[in-house]
Amino acid sequence: MTWHFTEDTAAFRTAAGAHLAAEPTRNTVVLTRMDGAARLGWWAGPDDRVAGVLAVSGAGDLDLGATTEEAARALASRPGEEPVRVRGETAAVEAYARASGRPWKPVVRMRLFRLGVPVPPDPAPAGRHRTAAAPDIPVVAAWTREFAAAIGDEPAEDYTGFAAERISEGRLVLWEAPDGRPVSMAAVSRTSEGQARVHLVYTPPAERGNGYAAGATAAIGRVAADRGATRILLFTDLANPTSNALYRRLGYRPVTDHLGAEFTGTAG
Structure with missing residues (x-):
């Protein structure tokens, strides 16, 4: 042994x-x-x-x-x-x-959660999702830094390359408010062994409470499925009951604690 x-x-x-x-x-x-x-x-x-x-x-x-x-x-x-x-x-x-x-x-x-039967957000948030593009790199990099700080990580100085990689591969979506402003984002890992993991779900504080994260999360799940993932996973912080409840409403089911x-x- x-x-x-x-x-x-x-x-x-x-x-x-x-x-x-x-x-x-x-x-x-x-x-x-x-x-x-x-x-x-x-x-x-x-x-x-x-x-x-x-x-x-x-x-x-x-x-x-x-x-x-x-x-x-x-x-x-x-x-x-x-x-x-x-x-x-x-x-x-x-x-x-x-x-x-x-x-x-x-x-x-x-x-750790795994998506079962997807459930659309109810009520549906205002606005729509779109795949992030090269001009979105600065805002995605800035939000990634905010996300890292929010979850207790030591933020890196620059997330430009991190953002550019996900955007260039079509693995990051933005949720836009009705006026066209990006108000939330979600990303997904590359598909490996038939599965992909949702991550980087983030809404700036001023935009929270409007269901935008639910819209972005549901959208990135569809992206993962379209890219061939048969198992879609995500991690939640157990100290955040709001996100845990959100993902359950979207059809995610618990697998194991980390x-x-x-x-x-x-x-x-």
């Missing part, structure tokens, strides 16, 4: 492909991040059956996919495994944190 690591995405797919395919929804973060990951890993039991996967970002953050508590504890006991931030399903992250012996704190508690943990020191 051991963890294996590689920087080669093809090698990771060969070793962990059956596990990824068996649990694509629970492995959504690893699947969407593995092509840009600094390191990938899988945990194999005595029968060589994979029971855990992970992706490490360039900044050293650790994302766990569908991973057993046993595998998480084994990972924490490895010398040199001291990421500052770990994210994944709650039970696995808590098992990792406790086994590490390091002081830590929960930073965010999330819930935890983001931050380590504040070394093992005693």
Whole structure:
């Protein structure tokens, strides 16, 4: 029983492909991040059956996919495994944190949802959606910075490239008010293993309470389906009951809870 690591995405797919395919929804973060990951890993039991996967970002953050508590504890006991931030399903992250012996704190508690039967917003918001275009890059970049700050992340200085990538690939929609002003946005990941994940749902504070986020979310779900996604996912912050209720009304159903943990020191 051991963890294996590689920087080669093809090698990771060969070793962990059956596990990824068996649990694509629970492995959504690893699947969407593995092509840009600094390191990938899988945990194999005595029968060589994979029971855990992970992706490490360039900044050293650790994302766990569908991973057993046993595998998480084994990972924490490895010398040199001291990421500052770990994210994944709650039970696995808590098992990792406790086994590490390091002081830590929960930073965010999330819930993963999957779209069942789509339900149109009721009442329908005023205005319409449209696919974002190159002239929208400045406003999308500015809103992305606001979004990062709103969810407690340390915002980057410039999100121009981030916005341009999603817009150039047709993966971001804007909701326009009746007067043509953009008032909300939503994006979707590239489709991988038949699934895509909605993200970057944001409405500036002055425009909230009008149902614009519901319109943008429903629209980006249709975009994902049109692009071949058969499973459409999203994460919500459990501390935000408004968004959790919104997504349920749109037809999203809970899959599993996630935890983001931050380590504040070394093992005693």
